[in-house]
Amino acid sequence: MGCSVGSEETVMQWEKTEMEDISSSQEKIFVSVRLRPLNAREIGKNNNDGSDWECISENTIIFKNSIPERSMYPTAYTLDRVFQGHCTTRQVYEEAAREVALSVISGINSSIFAYGQTSSGKTYTMNGVTEYTVTDIYDYIKRHEERAFVLKFSAMEIYNEAVRDLLSGDATPLRLLDDPERGTIIEKLTEETLRDWSHLKELLSVCEVQRRVGETSLNEYSSRSHQILRLTVESSAHEFLGKDNSTTLSASVNFVDLAGSERASQALSAGTRLKEGCHINRSLLTLGTVIRKLSNGRNGHVPYRDSKLTRILQPSLGGNARTAIICTISPARNHLEQSKNTLLFASCAKEVSTNAHVNVVMSDKALVKHLQRELARLESEMRNPAPTSATFDAVTLLRQKDIQIEKMEKEIKELTQQRDLVQSRLDDLLQVVGNGRNSRKWDDFDKTQHIIARKAWECGSSISDSQGISEKHFSNVGVTKSNTSLYSNDHSENHGEDYDLQLPGNVEDYFLSDGNAPQLPTDTSTFDRPNPSQRWEGITQGSCEDFDDLCKEVRCIEMEECSTNRNSNPIVSTPEESEVISPFTPNEYTADQESVASVRKDGELSNTTAAYTPPENFVDVRKTITDFLAKSYPDETSLSVLKSNLSSSRNLQLSKSKSCRATLTNGLASPSVQISDDMYNTPKYWSEKYVPGKHEGVALKNESLSRENSSETSHQNGQDVKVQETQLSINELQKTRKDVGVDPMQDFMESPSNFPMVFERQRKEIIELWHTCNVSLVHRTYFFLLFKGDPMDHIYMEVELRRLSFLKEKFSRGNSDKPAVEGGRALTPDSSLRALYREREMLSRRLQKKFSEEERKRLYEKWGVSLDTNERKLQLAYLLWTETKDMDHIKESASLVAKLVGLVEPDQALKEMFGLSFTPRPIKRRSYSWKGAILPRMSL
Numbered sequence: 001m002g003c004s005v006g007s008e009e010t011v012m013q014w015e016k017t018e019m020e021d022i023s024s025s026q027e028k029i030f031v032s033v034r035l036r037p038l039n040a041r042e043i044g045k046n047n048n049d050g051s052d053w054e055c056i057s058e059n060t061i062i063f064k065n066s067i068p069e070r071s072m073y074p075t076a077y078t079l080d081r082v083f084q085g086h087c088t089t090r091q092v093y094e095e096a097a098r099e100v101a102l103s104v105i106s107g108i109n110s111s112i113f114a115y116g117q118t119s120s121g122k123t124y125t126m127n128g129v130t131e132y133t134v135t136d137i138y139d140y141i142k143r144h145e146e147r148a149f150v151l152k153f154s155a156m157e158i159y160n161e162a163v164r165d166l167l168s169g170d171a172t173p174l175r176l177l178d179d180p181e182r183g184t185i186i187e188k189l190t191e192e193t194l195r196d197w198s199h200l201k202e203l204l205s206v207c208e209v210q211r212r213v214g215e216t217s218l219n220e221y222s223s224r225s226h227q228i229l230r231l232t233v234e235s236s237a238h239e240f241l242g243k244d245n246s247t248t249l250s251a252s253v254n255f256v257d258l259a260g261s262e263r264a265s266q267a268l269s270a271g272t273r274l275k276e277g278c279h280i281n282r283s284l285l286t287l288g289t290v291i292r293k294l295s296n297g298r299n300g301h302v303p304y305r306d307s308k309l310t311r312i313l314q315p316s317l318g319g320n321a322r323t324a325i326i327c328t329i330s331p332a333r334n335h336l337e338q339s340k341n342t343l344l345f346a347s348c349a350k351e352v353s354t355n356a357h358v359n360v361v362m363s364d365k366a367l368v369k370h371l372q373r374e375l376a377r378l379e380s381e382m383r384n385p386a387p388t389s390a391t392f393d394a395v396t397l398l399r400q401k402d403i404q405i406e407k408m409e410k411e412i413k414e415l416t417q418q419r420d421l422v423q424s425r426l427d428d429l430l431q432v433v434g435n436g437r438n439s440r441k442w443d444d445f446d447k448t449q450h451i452i453a454r455k456a457w458e459c460g461s462s463i464s465d466s467q468g469i470s471e472k473h474f475s476n477v478g479v480t481k482s483n484t485s486l487y488s489n490d491h492s493e494n495h496g497e498d499y500d501l502q503l504p505g506n507v508e509d510y511f512l513s514d515g516n517a518p519q520l521p522t523d524t525s526t527f528d529r530p531n532p533s534q535r536w537e538g539i540t541q542g543s544c545e546d547f548d549d550l551c552k553e554v555r556c557i558e559m560e561e562c563s564t565n566r567n568s569n570p571i572v573s574t575p576e577e578s579e580v581i582s583p584f585t586p587n588e589y590t591a592d593q594e595s596v597a598s599v600r601k602d603g604e605l606s607n608t609t610a611a612y613t614p615p616e617n618f619v620d621v622r623k624t625i626t627d628f629l630a631k632s633y634p635d636e637t638s639l640s641v642l643k644s645n646l647s648s649s650r651n652l653q654l655s656k657s658k659s660c661r662a663t664l665t666n667g668l669a670s671p672s673v674q675i676s677d678d679m680y681n682t683p684k685y686w687s688e689k690y691v692p693g694k695h696e697g698v699a700l701k702n703e704s705l706s707r708e709n710s711s712e713t714s715h716q717n718g719q720d721v722k723v724q725e726t727q728l729s730i731n732e733l734q735k736t737r738k739d740v741g742v743d744p745m746q747d748f749m750e751s752p753s754n755f756p757m758v759f760e761r762q763r764k765e766i767i768e769l770w771h772t773c774n775v776s777l778v779h780r781t782y783f784f785l786l787f788k789g790d791p792m793d794h795i796y797m798e799v800e801l802r803r804l805s806f807l808k809e810k811f812s813r814g815n816s817d818k819p820a821v822e823g824g825r826a827l828t829p830d831s832s833l834r835a836l837y838r839e840r841e842m843l844s845r846r847l848q849k850k851f852s853e854e855e856r857k858r859l860y861e862k863w864g865v866s867l868d869t870n871e872r873k874l875q876l877a878y879l880l881w882t883e884t885k886d887m888d889h890i891k892e893s894a895s896l897v898a899k900l901v902g903l904v905e906p907d908q909a910l911k912e913m914f915g916l917s918f919t920p921r922p923i924k925r926r927s928y929s930w931k932g933a934i935l936p937r938m939s940l
């Protein structure tokens, strides 16, 4: 920057440098600070002479520490330019904004931001900056009559995360669209061709009026909204790019007056105000996160899409634009903390680089000409291939080697990451085994798995900044099945080519988690719109929209503790029990034992599970059963009798380990359903229903039975007695199980030939329940395609049914009951519906990607979507999986969704990965991608 104030010479100088250098370049955001003077009220009130802050040079401002320092903020801040209270706006413009703003004339996008707390002088500064910029542009145009210029003006406002058009007569709400080439675009934003400077004044007053619409207090309102004025300059480009008049330059300069940066917790209290504050906060927090991320060198995911503001301004924040930020601060002592926050933001922003380049728009004619020239050149090259010289060879070879080296370095990095991950998994596992020997608390193992999964996620996705809001969220949602969403199908959309893995997570809830602002549920009213012709913006603007950004390929890891100790019984809880039950190999752990520990369809805890002192509402049924069995059958003989008895009534031999916990994933979102713990250990939500008194009787019964058995066993002398007792216990066990109806396999096992009928019935029920519970369409598709009636599918069907029934029941109770909780988050009809909408949106977008226009036309006809209507893709996406009684419709839906998300026809082997994994397997590490073999998230 550094132009001296307003001289003609400077203007010329600027023109020269700007016009000469039109190539793209990386440059840092220009950040300045403007300290406004104290106003009369502040002087009167605080007797404050503003001496706390001092600009000791052109670019350093210090806090003079005249009051005791309580915080850990730095006291000196060096920026590109600092302006003392007496500096004029003209000076601020000249030295901190002009050069950037006027880049627009040379076809380079630019943005000038004002950032600071309420009443620090943002609007005061931006009004001046806008006026001076437009004046300078007009001056320039006047001096360059040989070039044709068109100036267009538009204005918008972001308030409560809704974008409004400030120039349209009724302040029309605007929606943001994703354009594959242009990024986020604002639909139907009014653009007025600017006639002259006084016309701009008129337009600005229109904006002012629009901002007042529906508001009682303009000042408060405007403080809470972000306003963006956009000036687009189109000019003939021949001056730069030759005499071809059909090529034009087109760039925009944004003047951004941000809402006050103070935190919602300070400024707002409750209700609407709080919501407003949170929305402001959301945009500002996201802006802060984006700036922080970018200042760290663009490592990892930059959450541009987490707010409207950052979506709209994405190019200005590290993209194709030159950017200047003017941070305004108030000298008042009671604003000290805020001023320091602003300066920290400024320091961070100073590190951010953008990569602006000239935006050339070619007319069709010019494009054709250009392509013709290119074609001619290529043809002539083909006809007369250039003689290969040794130098050429060497250069090419060098280049190839460079590429190779680069590739290898990348691979080394990846491999190192993978090695570290495996190492940490190993450490964790060793620790678990160690813990297990000491305490055998499976909870520890679960936790460890969770940590491992988080590591895997962080490693796979390169998202590691635990301070970031999004990252916080990511680490919360994790990828462990123990922490994934159940049926919320709360995945994000994929805006990129393909996605590798689903990311669960209701993302709205983390927007506001700045550690201070309370987490508010998003207004769900906007989601009640299943009609595709209505506005979709509300539905689609979840922070998790950027599926591509979010969903990196996560290395799915299968771990089974069987591999660490394949001979140990997975249900053993203590070393003593381990000894007692050691005759069981994992393979001998039969379905019967598991079914004993199962639960009734209505979610009630089985009476047979008994003896329970629930730590934190958790019923460790398996341990109870283990205890019971261990005490009842202390030696090999009695166990073998038990085994043979059980086997005779069940032909299904299932072995299961804790870490082979079954997981039902729901496809894209993969809200893994943890059926191992849920089914064998009693799921958390089922355990919520546990009423101690209800089970105590049984507990006592079992306890006494165990005691009796163990004491008697210790006294018995002959084999006969043992067998007799064992038989008795088995009968007891089976009777109890039958009485309480806890065996999910019962009916099926008793008459497996019925299964086809049972399957059809269950499938219909499941389809209905999917619909009722807003289950992910990808999940439905996957499930539907995987389970086609094989007798072994029974258990999967059973589990799916139970979960859905449970969920339905929860949903039906509405707010009067505790919601189902998955991954620490409430799963409500609203949240699942929102997720479903988002999924349909995602599918509609994929329609565009996956099918040609012709194919889409055929699809519309087939699905009865009128070709004359708007939003056809959405309409089609909203038809999928809706006719729950029509099996043809369901099949068609499944087939279409499968195509859209690239599911291959899943084979039988995938079922295990889909859900229940009973077979002990060695530790494996796999990488799954939606491309090729599509697999849902693996169990860990």
Ligand SMILES: Nc1ncnc2c1ncn2[C@@H]1O[C@H](COP(=O)(O)OP(=O)(O)OP(=O)(O)O)[C@@H](O)[C@H]1O
Pocket: 035, 036, 037, 039, 085, 116, 117, 118, 119, 120, 121, 122, 123, 124, 125, 219, 222, 223, 224, 258, 259, 260, 328
């Ligand atoms: N540099 C300055 N010199 C003199 N007065 C100033 C200066 N900066 C701001 N003011 C005055 O301070 C008051 C608040 O300024 P302004 O409205 O620009 O603040 P703001 O940061 O835009 O606030 P909000 O976030 O609420 O919109 C106004 O009355 C304005 O005239």
